[in-house]
Amino acid sequence: xxxxxxxxxxxxxxxxxxxxxxxxxxxxxxxxxxxxxxxxxxxxxxxxxxxxxxxxxxxxxxxxxxxxxxxxxxxxxxxxxxxxxxxxxxxxxxxxxxxxxxxxxxxxxxxxxxxxxxxxxxxxxxxxxxxxxxxxxxxxxxxxxxxxxxxxxxxxxxxxxxxxxxxxxxxxxxxxxxxxxxxxxxxxxxxxxxxxxxxxxxxxxxxxxxxxxxxxxxxxxxxxxxxxxxxxxxxxxxxxxxxxxxxxxxxxxxxxxxxxxxxxxxxxxxxxxxxxxxxxxxxxxxxxxxxxx
Amino acid sequence: xxxxxxxxxxxxxxxxxxxxxxxxxxxxxxxxxxxxxxxxxxxxxxxxxxxxxxxxxxxxxxxxxxxxxxxxxxxxxxxxxxxxxxxxxxxxxxxxxxxxxxxxxxxxxxxxxxxxxxxxxxxxxxxxxxxxxxxxxxxxxxxxxxxxxxxxxxxxxxxxxxxxxxxxxxxxxxxxxxxxxxxxxxxxxxxxxxxxxxxxxxxxxxxxxxxxxxxxxxxxxxxxxxxxxxxxxxxxxxxxxxxxxxxxxxxxxxxxxxxxxxxxxxxxxxxxxxxxxxxx
Numbered sequence: 367x368x369x370x371x372x373x374x375x376x377x378x379x380x381x382x383x384x385x386x387x388x389x390x391x392x393x394x395x396x397x398x399x400x401x402x403x404x405x406x407x408x409x410x411x412x413x414x415x416x417x418x419x420x421x422x423x424x425x426x427x428x429x430x431x432x433x434x435x436x437x438x439x440x441x442x443x444x445x446x447x448x449x450x451x452x453x454x455x456x457x458x459x460x461x462x463x464x465x466x467x468x469x470x471x472x473x474x475x476x477x478x479x480x481x482x483x484x485x486x487x488x489x490x491x492x493x494x495x496x497x498x499x500x501x502x503x504x505x506x507x508x509x510x511x512x513x514x515x516x517x518x519x520x521x522x523x524x525x526x527x528x529x530x531x532x533x534x535x536x537x538x539x540x541x542x543x544x545x546x547x548x549x550x551x552x553x554x555x556x557x558x559x560x561x562x563x564x565x566x567x568x569x570x571x572x573x574x575x576x577x578x579x580x581x582x583x584x585x586x587x588x589x590x591x592x593x594x595x596x597x598x599x600x601x602x603x604x605x606x607x608x609x610x611x612x613x614x615x616x617x618x619x620x621x622x623x624x625x626x627x628x629x630x631x632x633x634x635x636x637x638x639x640x641x642x643x644x645x646x647x648x649x650x651x652x653x654x655x656x657x658x659x
Numbered sequence: 660x661x662x663x664x665x666x667x668x669x670x671x672x673x674x675x676x677x678x679x680x681x682x683x684x685x686x687x688x689x690x691x692x693x694x695x696x697x698x699x700x701x702x703x704x705x706x707x708x709x710x711x712x713x714x715x716x717x718x719x720x721x722x723x724x725x726x727x728x729x730x731x732x733x734x735x736x737x738x739x740x741x742x743x744x745x746x747x748x749x750x751x752x753x754x755x756x757x758x759x760x761x762x763x764x765x766x767x768x769x770x771x772x773x774x775x776x777x778x779x780x781x782x783x784x785x786x787x788x789x790x791x792x793x794x795x796x797x798x799x800x801x802x803x804x805x806x807x808x809x810x811x812x813x814x815x816x817x818x819x820x821x822x823x824x825x826x827x828x829x830x831x832x833x834x835x836x837x838x839x840x841x842x843x844x845x846x847x848x849x850x851x852x853x854x855x856x857x858x859x860x861x862x863x864x865x866x867x868x869x870x871x872x873x874x875x876x877x878x879x880x881x882x883x884x885x886x887x888x889x890x891x892x893x894x895x896x897x898x899x900x901x902x903x904x905x906x907x908x909x910x911x912x913x914x915x916x917x918x919x920x921x922x923x924x925x926x927x928x929x930x931x932x933x934x935x936x937x938x939x
Contacts, residue, residue, distance in 0.1 A: 408758060526775045533772035536760055536805065537752040540820070543728055543745065545773040587759045591804045594777065596759045 379616050388502040388569075388612050388630070391513050395565040396578060396608040398517040400601035402562035403583035404593070405524050405555060408535045412580050414451065414556065417466045419563045419575040421447040421473030426497040426572055427480035431487070435509050436497060440564030440572065441516060447473060448560040452553045500571030502612060502630040513565060520561040523554050531555055532593055569608070570631040578604055581638035588645040607637035681706050681743065681827040681860045682727065687736035689722050695884060696722045699736070702879050702888035704862060706827065709854045711871045711891075712864040714881030720864040723881065724832050727862075743827025746859075748817045750832045754806040762808065762816045763788050763801040769820035791819040795849060811842035815849070822853065829853075831863045835870060843870055850874070868895070869916045895919070 379385055406415045425439030447469050454465045484493040496504065524531065530551045534541035538548050559579070566575035586599035611633035618628040682704040689697040696719045704710050714720050725731040727738050728747055746769070754760065767788050771778065778784065792801045795815040800808060805816060814834055821829055831850070835843045851874035854861045865871060868878065868891075878895065879888040882903045887894050894900075895917055897910045904921070911918040 404759075408760075525777055528777045529768060529772050529774055532760065532764065533768045535758075536754055536765060536768070537749060539728075539730060539749055540747065540752070540768075541772065542730060543747040544769070544824075587757055591759050591761050591802070593759050593764060 375613060375617070379613065382616075383507075384503040384505075385612065385616060387505050387507045387510070389609060391505050391510060392502055392569050392608040392612055392630075393605055394513055394517050395569045396582075396604035397601040398520055399562045399566045399575075399578045400582045400586075400604035401597045402520055402524060402558050403579040403581075403604075404586065404597045404600050405531055405535070406559050406562075406579055407583040407587065408593075409531070409552075409555065410535075411556070411559060412576065413463065414466050415559050415563055415579050416576045417451075417470035417473075418444040418447055418556075418560045419567060419572050419579075420470050421477070422560075422564050422567045422575070423477035423497060423572045424473045424480060425564075426567060427477055427484050427493065430484045430493045430497070431480060435506060435512070437509050437512055437516075437564065437568045440567045441561060443473065444560035444564045444567075445557055448556040449553075452556055496571075497567075498571050498573045499629060500567070500569055500574065500631045502569050502615070505568065509568070513568070516561045516565055520558040520565075523558040527551050527554060570634050574631050574635055577635045577638055578608070581635075581642055582607065585638075585642045585645045588648065603638075603641050607634050607641060610637055679706065679741075680704060680739075681708075681741045682745075682862070683737075683739040684723075684727065685737045685739070687723070687726055687733045687738060689719070689726050689731060690734045691722060695734070697726070697733075697886075698884045700881075700884075700886040701736075702886065704828065704860045704877075706860055707854060707858040708860045708876045709851060709874050710860070710862045710877045710879060711868055711875045712862055712879045712881065713866070713868045713871075714864075715866055718881040719884045720866075720881055721832055723886075724830055724862075724864060727830060741827050743825065746821030746824065746826035746829045748814070748821045748829065748831040748834060750834070750836060751810070751813065752805070752817070756804060756806040758804065758806050760805050761802050762797065762805055762812075763792065765805050765816055766791050766801075766819045766823055769823040787823060791823045794822070794853065795819045796845075810837040811839075811846065814838065814842075814846055818846075818849070818853075822857070822859065825857075826859065828860045828862065831861070833864050833866070835865055835867070847871060847874060872915070872917065 406412055422440040422444040425441070425443030426436040427439070429436045429439030451465050451469050481494050481497065492501070495501065530541060530546040533544060534546055534548050534551060541548050562579055563575050566578040570578055582603035583596070583600040585603050586596045589599050590596055611630050614633040615628055615630040619626065621628065680703040684700055684702050687697055687700045688695060700723060712720050712723065722731065726733045727740070728745060767784060770784065770787065789798070789801070792798045795818050797812065797815045797819060800812055800816070805813065808816065818829075834846055838846060847870055850861055850863065853859060863871065868875070872891065875891055877889060878891045879886055880894050880900065880903060882900070883905065885903055887899055887903050895910055897908060900908050900910060900919060907922065909920045911920055
């Protein structure tokens with residue numbers, strides 16, 4: 367039994383400090399992303415989430431230049447970009463997409479410049495890989511309170527706006543008639559998405575962060591039709607993918623080719639994809655057409 | 660005043676007190692993209708009345724509903740809604756079939772969709788939702804995803820959503836437009852029953868008045884942005900509608916159904932409102 371366990375969990379997993387930080391930060395981020403992701407998917411804002419993630423590259427790479435945690439840069443730029451997108455994005459879907467695209471392009475251009483400086487002007491090796499693809503075992507434990515604060519803020523927003531967000535995702539006219547301030551609600555939701563995206567940029571990288579935002583939620587809504595349960599399932603799926611990913615990455619230090627470990631982000635994203643495919647293969651459950659459940 | 664509204668107005672002896680009206684539309688004009696879509700529209704609705712808002716496509720029905728709902732500010736005039744508030748049933752809502760929102764969730768949001776916080780499971784809330792689902796004959800689809808429902812089923816869920824907060828007035832935007840004849844009659848009967856039993860006034864827009872004739876107390880007829888209102892048989896008359904349209908139309912009664920036909924019969928006759936299907 368012990369041997370089996372040792373084969374699955376390589377020695378040292380539970381005693382390693384970087385693993386502790388990775389499990390804690392990765393876990394918090396997965397739960398936050400899972401919850402926020404539910405609303406991202408329901409409101410059809412996956413593209414906006416993706417753009418915010420891309421833009422967070424700018425802040426992340428800028429942070430490296432001035433020597434602060436990339437989390438501040440990720441969050442700063444993506445929340446600011448969310449604000450700009452809301453300001454210039456007219457309410458029509460096409461206007462929203464255009465606004466998103468323009469802000470995204472501008473942000474990425476600046477990010478390219480910062481990344482270039484990161485690699486040429488500073489001694490930080492691997493900044494590009496850390497920003498774009500994450501590096502969960504190198505997260506500094508001092509960001510834990512910041513992660514918790516950003517996570518609580520994001521979850522607080524969608525918990526407070528739970529019903530207005532549900533109603534306006536069904537129909538913004540119905541929401542307005544019921545007295546929902548649709549514009550404010552939408553803007554706050556975008557801020558929550560920006561926070562969630564910057565948190566997952568910290569763990570699995572800016573490029574991959576929407577995978578953790580959209581993947582678990584897209585999987586969860588196959589499992590149940592109840593909106594509150596979708597949030598819970600989505601958080602659990604993200605958590606499972608993250609923790610399993612960390613375990614596999616730790617184990618992979620003993621794997622070929624280099625015996626230096628595979629990136630955690632690869633495992634997390636691969637697991638999310640596997641969960642999603644499994645849920646797709648599953649026949650539609652309760653909440654489908656009446657009489658079939 | 661050129662409109663026959665004065666002669667047809669409901670301000671008869673039985674409605675001396677206009678404060679009792681659930682809806683007062685007073686001289687409303689509305690513009691869309693610089694074009695005047697509604698001109699000096701005025702009518703009132705009393706509690707429990709079933710009123711048809713009839714007009715062809717482009718006559719301004721949806722614009723008028725949006726002004727009443729406060730979704731569009733009028734260019735002139737005023738809308739007054741009584742305290743009970745307004746329930747609104749849009750024509751259709753766009754929701755993907757896999758979106759996790761059950762019919763009962765949408766009905767419940769009609770009660771408290773504007774409130775903050777996640778609602779705790781509550782027996783009384785659940786009971787209210789169940790009652791409302793029963794009232795629209797939709798108990799069996801309560802747990803289905805809204806995006807999976809047929810047009811008629813979605814219509815009934817939207818009606819339940821609008822009614823659960825007990826509004827004094829229910830507004831429906833072309834609820835019959837996408838329905839087959841059987842569901843059309845079901846929805847009309849359901850609405851008439853609700854209006855009668857719960858004393859909720861109903862304003863229902865339609866481009867075709869015939870399905871509503873048996874249940875309609877009064878009519879608001881819209882043409883070219885202008886309105887004539889009153890009891891159906893007083894408004895749907897050749898001279899009234901001719902003045903509204905600005906050219907000669909005839910109103911023809913066939914087996915209890917009404918046809919509005921343009922022209923004088925000496926040239927090309929164009930029916931402005933198509934007849935109901937022969938089978939009924």
